[in-house]
Amino acid sequence: MSLVRTEALIMKGMDLGEADRIVTAFTRKKGKVRMVAGGVRRTRSSMAALVQPFTYSSLVIYSTSSLGRLRHGEIIESFAGLREDLVSMASASYLMELVDFLLGEEDSQEGVFTLLLNTLQLFKEVGPRVLAIRTFELRLMAILGYSPHLDSCVVCGADYENKAFFSSNQGGIICSNCSGGGKIPVSLGSVRLMNELLTKPLRKLLNIRLDGLMEEEMERIMTDYILYHTERELKSLSFLRSLKSFNP
Ligand SMILES: [Zn+2]
Numbered sequence: 139m140s141l142v143r144t145e146a147l148i149m150k151g152m153d154l155g156e157a158d159r160i161v162t163a164f165t166r167k168k169g170k171v172r173m174v175a176g177g178v179r180r181t182r183s184s185m186a187a188l189v190q191p192f193t194y195s196s197l198v199i200y201s202t203s204s205l206g207r208l209r210h211g212e213i214i215e216s217f218a219g220l221r222e223d224l225v226s227m228a229s230a231s232y233l234m235e236l237v238d239f240l241l242g243e244e245d246s247q248e249g250v251f252t253l254l255l256n257t258l259q260l261f262k263e264v265g266p267r268v269l270a271i272r273t274f275e276l277r278l279m280a281i282l283g284y285s286p287h288l289d290s291c292v293v294c295g296a297d298y299e300n301k302a303f304f305s306s307n308q309g310g311i312i313c314s315n316c317s318g319g320g321k322i323p324v325s326l327g328s329v330r331l332m333n334e335l336l337t338k339p340l341r342k343l344l345n346i347r348l349d350g351l352m353e354e355e356m357e358r359i360m361t362d363y364i365l366y367h368t369e370r371e372l373k374s375l376s377f378l379r380s381l382k383s384f385n386p
Pocket of ligand 1: 291292293294295296312313314315316317
């Protein structure tokens with residue numbers, strides 16, 4: 139057993155016994171960590187606020203090979219506003235579930251931690267924008283080694299002409315000559331925008347105007363691409379889609 143101090147973002151939790159909670163946190167140093175947070179459901183617990191979803195804190199954890207134990211910690215940013223607004227809550231939950239699905243326990247990925255933290259910060263400042271969610275998805279896939287090939291046809295290398303498709307199992311765009319049908323059509327505008335989302339500073343992307351066609355194409359592509367890699371639909375994504383008012 140060793141004592142670890144690390145920055146953490148709370149992903150989820152479940153009640154244990156009378157007053158405890160098992161909490162999953164994504165930590166900067168050790169990736170995804172599961173730990174028992176003792177007594178946090180007692181009304182006077184000083185640690186109750188630490189284990190709320192999305193809370194960004196510095197935690198001290200007794201780390202073991204299976205289930206750790208939260209010793210204490212300090213809140214850096216509570217992200218309380220994200221828990222009070224339904225669309226923000228659903229959007230932030232989706233980011234967390236995506237990371238939870240794609241990363242194993244104690245798979246240390248500092249790039250993912252920074253991306254997650256920056257995206258939550260952006261949600262807090264400007265709301266859960268669609269572009270920020272697409273950027274998160276694309277960059278997360280890229281960090282994990284699944285960056286889609288967007289520069290040319292993934293099969294023959296031809297440049298984008300007037301028509302192309304996206305193939306999740308081929309991992310990128312595919313020209314009309316190589317497409318065997320059943321692929322998702324993609325416009326040149328969406329291909330260019332996805333390239334920008336992968337490379338430009340996050341805040342610069344928020345000025346981009348997203349037209350309806352590009353929004354629809356990118357949502358279809360990323361949903362299909364993520365489903366291909368996670369092999370099942372994420373509950374939080376279905377919930378996010380069910381919010382009819384979702385139009386940040
Ligand atoms: Zn081709």
